[in-house]
Amino acid sequence: MIEVENLTKRYGPKTAVDGLSFTVRPGVVTGFLGPNGAGKSTTLRLLVGLDAPTSGGTKVNGKPYRRHRAPLREIGVLLEARAVHPGRSARDHLLAVGATHGIGAKRVDEVLDVVGLTEVARRRVGKFSLGMGQRLGIGVALLGDPRAVVLDEPVNGLDPDGIKWIRHLLRDLAAEGRTVFVSSHLMSEMALTADHLVVVGRGKLVADVPVADLIASTRRGVRVRTPRTSDLVAVLQGDGVEITSLGGGVVDVIGLSTEDIGTRALVAGIPLFELTPQRASLEEAYTELTRDAVEYRGTSERVAA
């Protein structure tokens, strides 16, 4: 279990994390999602004591990280840009980290197997690809057989097979009853991996929801095709109705059901060639949630929003 309680971190005038509170429960994969600069990495650094909060605090399995006597056994962490001595082999690196916790060669070899590095275990880490380095970082996180695992953008640098492997690994870790907390700025990735989402924007909590609820709560539109778009728009317009013309006789309507639209078109004698309910993708739900929370938005996006 990971608890974040009223956490705030300021860097000079910049508030990176702003009164954030949430709980990450064991047994499910929780995604930590937010646009670039939302405060995810800062939160994770605070969680493992790499930085001190301005106010508020965090707990891992009931205690602040620093109060655990054997933190590697409580929480395994992969943070971006982890320093590894390039001249060391993967196996020696894991042995060196393990030595701080009395973890020996047997566990190191098990972990090398889990992360798929057995064959290159004695190769110098300096020669590793980004993906191999990422696997080694995950190996470090798993070394102490921890009850909680926190990974910051773990799919960075992995090829499609590696990404699939990570997804399975996270699911397996959660199924074993561990707390699994994974950050990403990609909803598409989290949609396939996470059961629950903690979404942040500009350092603040935007949502703390099961993935399924997030999909259900998004307003769904209806795609309509007609040769008489302006007539159709005229009969559909009203309070709470949002109509977007996509060109080519196609409009998206939010706020009316397919039945409403079909009936109104029939009454007005407007032919419809298509009337399709649109399932909101998780990506759209995410964009909607974080619309006001994106720190740096491209000009074209700003115009579209």
Ligand SMILES: Nc1ncnc2c1ncn2[C@@H]1O[C@H](COP(=O)(O)OP(=O)(O)OP(=O)(O)O)[C@@H](O)[C@H]1O
């Ligand atoms: N050491 C620091 N000094 C000053 N500002 C910082 C520092 N660390 C982070 N920030 C700022 O705090 C905000 C949050 O950064 P953070 O790296 O936590 O975001 P993030 O959600 O992890 O983003 P990304 O997905 O880009 O990694 C950003 O505006 C960042 O520039």
